Amino acid sequence: MTLLSQLRDRLVPPPMRPVPAFMTDFLSAWGFRAVCIAFRNGIFDSLNVSPKTPAVLAEETGIHPGGMALLLDALNCLGYVREQHGRYENTAMTSRLRETVKLGVPYFEKIVFRDWEHLESQLRDGRGVRPVWFGGDWKIFQNGMVSLAQMNIDEVLRRVKINRSARRLLDLGGGHGLYSIAFCRRYRRLGAVVFDVPQVEKIVTTTVAEHGMQDRVKFRAGDFFTDELDPADVVLLFNIIHSKSEAENLELMRRVYETVEPGGTVVLLDQFPSPKLGKVGYTYGSLMALSMFSAAGQRTYQGDEVRNWFTKVGLTDTRFVPIRSAPGNALVIARKRG
Numbered sequence: 001m002t003l004l005s006q007l008r009d010r011l012v013p014p015p016m017r018p019v020p021a022f023m024t025d026f027l028s029a030w031g032f033r034a035v036c037i038a039f040r041n042g043i044f045d046s047l048n049v050s051p052k053t054p055a056v057l058a059e060e061t062g063i064h065p066g067g068m069a070l071l072l073d074a075l076n077c078l079g080y081v082r083e084q085h086g087r088y089e090n091t092a093m094t095s096r097l098r099e100t101v102k103l104g105v106p107y108f109e110k111i112v113f114r115d116w117e118h119l120e121s122q123l124r125d126g127r128g129v130r131p132v133w134f135g136g137d138w139k140i141f142q143n144g145m146v147s148l149a150q151m152n153i154d155e156v157l158r159r160v161k162i163n164r165s166a167r168r169l170l171d172l173g174g175g176h177g178l179y180s181i182a183f184c185r186r187y188r189r190l191g192a193v194v195f196d197v198p199q200v201e202k203i204v205t206t207t208v209a210e211h212g213m214q215d216r217v218k219f220r221a222g223d224f225f226t227d228e229l230d231p232a233d234v235v236l237l238f239n240i241i242h243s244k245s246e247a248e249n250l251e252l253m254r255r256v257y258e259t260v261e262p263g264g265t266v267v268l269l270d271q272f273p274s275p276k277l278g279k280v281g282y283t284y285g286s287l288m289a290l291s292m293f294s295a296a297g298q299r300t301y302q303g304d305e306v307r308n309w310f311t312k313v314g315l316t317d318t319r320f321v322p323i324r325s326a327p328g329n330a331l332v333i334a335r336k337r338g
């Protein structure tokens with residue numbers, strides 16, 4: 001090393017390096033666990049009513065005061081709460097998303113801390129679990145779906161333009177029914193059938209009743225691979241393909257093509273492991289692939305794979321539409337010729 005380069009190394013600071021990924025990943029894992037504890041103990045709900053000192057929150061939750069102080073400090077760093085004059089309050093982000101995230105937390109917590117206990121051995125064996133949906137825990141599962149739906153539903157409605165003459169929407173694997181309800185609200189002459197397994201009937205009918213949409217949104221129990229499907233002008237396939245094999249998906253597309261009326265629209269929503277969806281979106285699509293492998297022995301697909309299935313069965317005018325409000329998600333929209 002020359003004297004000159006030694007001098008330069010002393011005088012010029014090394015260039016700033018981005019934080020290494022493993023560092024942010026460790027912090028995210030820790031942070032998520034802290035956030036789960038906060039949600040479970042109603043800390044954000046309580047702060048939504050009024051700002052509080054750690055002592056008051058400790059009393060309310062039964063968490064030791066010293067422990068509460070540490071937890072609040074961590075939540076402060078993570079951007080969930082902020083401290084002013086010894087009292088804590090929710091940040092704007094927490095106030096805005098609290099209700100939505102609260103529904104999704106038990107769902108992600110179960111996946112990350114219980115289901116993924118088995119991921120390593122599943123990856124070794126090359127076999128994930130075929131779904132008994134969410135170990136039969138329907139409420140946690142559907143609440144997770146509701147949480148995701150609440151994040152993207154406004155944008156989905158903005159991006160999907162359906163023909164004003166459309167009268168019948170078929171929501172295959174429609175789960176909670178919120179997408180059907182939203183489409184029917186937006187298109188006044190539309191009626192919907194939420195087609196799903198019998199176990200979700202009560203969740204759907206309760207949600208539909210809460211929205212006062214019993215006249216226009218009906219539930220039908222069945223298996224969309226084997227039972228007859230209702231003819232429709234619009235078919236939704238939201239968050240379905242990632243739990244099915246390629247062969248099953250192609251078969252499902254065939255059935256959809258048969259049931260959609262000429263001139264009708266097919267709308268698919270899913271997560272895609274694609275760099276086209278940006279860094280966060282690509283990461284979500286890829287981690288979702290691992291999650292679906294673990295839960296159902298399947299994966300997420302590429303937009304072009306969906307386009308090929310659509311083309312094979314005869315659907316045309318396929319468009320891939322990223323959903324920005326939920327990174328990693330995109331719509332694939334196609335038409336049956338009139």
Ligand SMILES: C[S@@+](CC[C@H](N)C(=O)[O-])C[C@H]1O[C@@H](n2cnc3c(N)ncnc32)[C@H](O)[C@@H]1O
Nearest residue numbers: 145149173174175196197222223224225238239
């Ligand atoms: C991931 S959830 C999606 C729920 C909703 N579409 C959404 O996007 O929020 C998948 C849904 O498909 C349903 N499903 C899966 N396989 C099915 C089948 N063969 N027949 C009917 N429903 C099915 C599940 O019961 C579940 O409610």
